[in-house]
Amino acid sequence: MPTFPIPMPTDLTILLTVMDFVGVFVFGLSGGTLAVRKQLDLFGVMVLSLAAALAGGVVRDLLIGALPPASLQDDRYLLVALAAGLAAFLFHKPINRLGKPVMVLDAAGLGLFTVAGCSKALSYGLTPLPAALLGVMTACGGGAMRDLLVAEVPRVLREEIYAMAALLGAAVVIAGRQLDLPPVPVAVVGALAAFLLRVVSVQRNWSAPKAPWS
Amino acid sequence: MPTFPIPMPTDLTILLTVMDFVGVFVFGLSGGTLAVRKQLDLFGVMVLSLAAALAGGVVRDLLIGALPPASLQDDRYLLVALAAGLAAFLFHKPINRLGKPVMVLDAAGLGLFTVAGCSKALSYGLTPLPAALLGVMTACGGGAMRDLLVAEVPRVLREEIYAMAALLGAAVVIAGRQLDLPPVPVAVVGALAAFLLRVVSVQRNWSAPKAPWS
């Protein structure tokens, strides 16, 4: 997630940075509250919070060779993720009751992380197909790592329109780049598309298809 | 897997490239069909297919610092792995009935990936022992990642002569390099040795040894 490798006006940079931190915090909450449910200790809560918030971006940076990863170069990402872990440790009960607002913020993080990940991969010279995959991985990898750390099959592989929403956002970014459209509006549209598909799919209980006759 | 870092005649290059894609496709099938059995959705099937087909080579490239990994630099690897996932999604029943041909093709992939991985590690300056390990990881890492993603102990750690066959192939490549033999025939012999040990061990139901008194 960290870093929007797109030249853009200062106001938008500030807005995106704030939303990026919101995404990190909400993803971190998802890791921290799962850790509490799984009876992990304080350290385990912090590790799951860090993993959920940052692992997607870390793996993307490893794969494109952007080392050290962005979230190890700007302490604010670690601090926001750790703050989310502490919040989950202390206030997991009220947080778990906040189902809908957390879902909406998570969907915002999903859109932002996808667009940021995909754009960063393109700016490192990857072609559209792997860049789209890395965008999806940026958004979904943290949640997958979170689930693997408690020995569960990642939810993103099983249910709901989550990765599909990320894929839609990545597709918008790729299409915009292919058509040479200005990157900032394209990024906004991509993030919004992923956000809206995610929110609507939760409202309407949509799921990704499963194999026929399985 | 991707890339055979050995100078060789054009005909052989074409043959190896074709066999490399066959390996990617068959490894991808193993991931995709497992995902269908585990009731994952379409996205999960694609992810397991990608992981099984490409993760071994990706981890090898991460470890030797060959970034971005080969399979993110040539779209054909991603496309072949995704095609395998789609095939598994649509035709998992007939594919599951193809036990023996799939096993033979998988053994061919095992031999090829081992030799390619080991040779690439040597060409990046690693010494024989880590190069042999990276050859085995190239061949076995994808299957291990596939199993971990559905929260299972990797089959390669538990049963059958699979990693041992890869180790034999890697040993041939290392021995050939030490004796300064020409790389192409050595690679062919290494891949064949791994392939044959794997096929014979399945036919005869051989297993790797377990600890005594355990």
Place this chain on the structure above:
Amino acid sequence: MPTFPIPMPTDLTILLTVMDFVGVFVFGLSGGTLAVRKQLDLFGVMVLSLAAALAGGVVRDLLIGALPPASLQDDRYLLVALAAGLAAFLFHKPINRLGKPVMVLDAAGLGLFTVAGCSKALSYGLTPLPAALLGVMTACGGGAMRDLLVAEVPRVLREEIYAMAALLGAAVVIAGRQLDLPPVPVAVVGALAAFLLRVVSVQRNWSAPKAPWS
């Protein structure tokens, strides 16, 4: 683990190198004996031994961009880890009875790996917070990988003062660096602090806190 990136007198270098190998061996034993308990075959025992002994340092080196990882550049690390795997395969029963000496050696490895990992991260230009996290990861990552490979929730996330001891050691190193104290005594104090907190916490049965009302 591998490499102490601190200039220091020769005698101390030799001592630290020996203790580093002891740490690798004992961590390897923890992987190998778990593999035997889980009925893995010889290959699985070796993989778990390698993972437990070396994965923490490998992930650290991946994240700071020190490629190939130190343990792939000095065969002795691989050989010591493989020797630990073989020892576990052959002698797991007596090793399992050696509870206390193994725990003490493991605590020594914990202290050393933390200090080495944290110092290496600092010497690669990371700021204190990520460097401390990488120190903890160097010490705890191998054990976590070992548990994940047999599809278990890592013990380090659930119980006992283990990561907290590593964190204490890392905090000493960071504080020493901030105060510009000489690195060698700081490293010794950091490793000792982690070692002692770990040993005392096992003796007294201390645990890290869990979330209230969970």
